[in-house]
Amino acid sequence: MVNLKKMQLTFIFIGIIGILLLIYSVRILIKSSKNKQLAEFNLDCETKQIELNSNGLYSLCFLGAGFVGNQGKFKAELKSENGNLIKLNKTFPNYRFRQNGTIGLEYWNFEINKKGKYTLTFKNLTDLIAKKSMLSSKRRFQNNIKTDSIKILLKETIPTKNRIFSIVGLVIGINALIWGILIGLTNAFE
Incomplete structure (x- = not known):
């Protein structure tokens, strides 16, 4: 039961990292569009x-x-x-x-x-x-x-590395958000 809670918290933490990565990536894309x-x-x-x-x-x-x-x-x-x-x-x-x-x-x-x-x-x-x-x-x-x-x-x-990071960050951020929150909150491992 304790391992299950740790696993659930780990996935919620992954979801929170996904949200932060998504926000940062969107900010770079908005900055790029306002050049x-x-x-x-x-x-x-x-x-x-x-x-x-x-x-x-x-x-x-x-x-x-x-x-x-x-x-x-x-x-x-x-x-x-x-x-x-x-x-x-x-x-x-x-x-x-x-x-x-x-x-x-x-x-x-x-x-x-x-x-x-x-x-x-x-x-x-x-x-x-x-x-x-x-x-x-x-x-x-x-x-x-x-x-x-x-x-x-x-x-x-903006620098090319920032543009590439924002695209990769969007993909990883969306996946981490969906899978981290989905698995973490629904307790899929029971």
């Missing part, structure tokens, strides 16, 4: 001037494409006012989102330590592969999206 969009422009020319008014983590996103690839030498460079190159890190996995019904793809992120004006340059636009679908089976039958119909979004972002 400010700072700029939006067409991908029709190679150089853009952007102004960043605060330090932090930012992302460059493609709006209008579910998949973006490179068949050659397509790349982007971000330089500060004094000519220093800011490292653009390719996001993995590429976070997909919808904005006003249009699919978007977070492709690069970068960190800014000093506010100011920056120059964003895209090189070799003709080597960009952009498709509507992220599924390779569908992409084979789709034409490339023209670069002048794709928009680039500059927005605040």
Whole structure:
């Protein structure tokens, strides 16, 4: 009987941990959804001037494409006012989102330590592969999206590890909550 009570309390404790994990994960997802969009422009020319008014983590996103690839030498460079190159890190996995019904793809992120004006340059636009679908089976039958119909979004972002943790935390949190509370309160082992 004592072991049964200990087991029941253990499952209730697992359920409480599940609730806490679920709350933390939802807070990360809400914070991610409230990230400010700072700029939006067409991908029709190679150089853009952007102004960043605060330090932090930012992302460059493609709006209008579910998949973006490179068949050659397509790349982007971000330089500060004094000519220093800011490292653009390719996001993995590429976070997909919808904005006003249009699919978007977070492709690069970068960190800014000093506010100011920056120059964003895209090189070799003709080597960009952009498709509507992220599924390779569908992409084979789709034409490339023209670069002048794709928009680039500059927005605040959260670290990739936080985003992955929130998704894993949601799955584990929901399961721990359901199974911990369900087994702990119903005394399923009798």
